[in-house]
Amino acid sequence: MVMDGEKPGNEQMSLRERKKRLTYQAVSEAAIAMFLERGFDKVSVAEVAAAADISKPTLFRYFPAKEDLVLHRFADHEDEAARVVAARADTESPLDALRRNFLDGLERGDPVTGLCDVPQVLAYQRLLYGTPSLVARLYAYQSRSEAALARELGGRVEDRLAAGQIIAVQRILALENWRRIDAGESAEQVYADAVASAELAFVQLRTGLGAQR
Secondary structure, eight states: OOOTTOOHHHHHHHHHHHHHHHHHHHHHHHHHHHHHHHOGGGSOHHHHHHHHTSOHHHHHHHOSSTTHHHHGGGGGGTTHHHHHHHHSOTTSOHHHHHHHHHHHHHHHTOGGGTOOOOHHHHHHHHHHHTOHHHHHHHHHHHHHHHHHHHHHHTSSHHHHHHHHHHHHHHHHHHHHHHHHHHTTOOHHHHHHHHHHHHHHHHHHHHHHHOTTO
16 A cells, blocks of 8 residues: 555565565574574574575675674664654753663663563573674674764764763663673662662763763
8 A cells, every 4th residue: 555645666665675674584583593502603604594595695685794693683773872862852851861761771671771681682692792703793883873873962073972972881781781680680680770870870971971961
């Protein structure tokens, strides 16, 4: 069905985009399952392509690097901080909006905050943080998050400095939460401390960045 004012070609492009996204997800999930079973370094890209019933060149068109098969799950979060800032109310500062979003994530047990003890999520995070090449690739995703946030804040030097600090703080908070849960604590046990740490972190950001943030 074509919406008012929408050309049929646009609808077809939308269908292609949805199909592409489904392929991304299916290939990524198949790869992650193989990596969890055998280890990231012991599974070849050719094996992933064969399991997904696509050619190796086709796989690389979807995922430029082997690590992206795992980190695809982070793709939707690359511009999350920028989107939160863009969608905030006029009366809310960028830092207040980001603080609210992070605290909401903690309350929901969003895996991005590290406060999630679902076994499948823990297995994925152990794969991620236990594989040096994946950790290195993750920094590229975080760099893009930082760049997107900096642009949304205004693109000036001070905005890039602010974005770098904010993304780093969120990364450190999430990693600390995950480390405690990986050590055996439940998300419920960690929650109060996670909230307190987040509040402290955002106070430090506000103090360092100034009231305009």
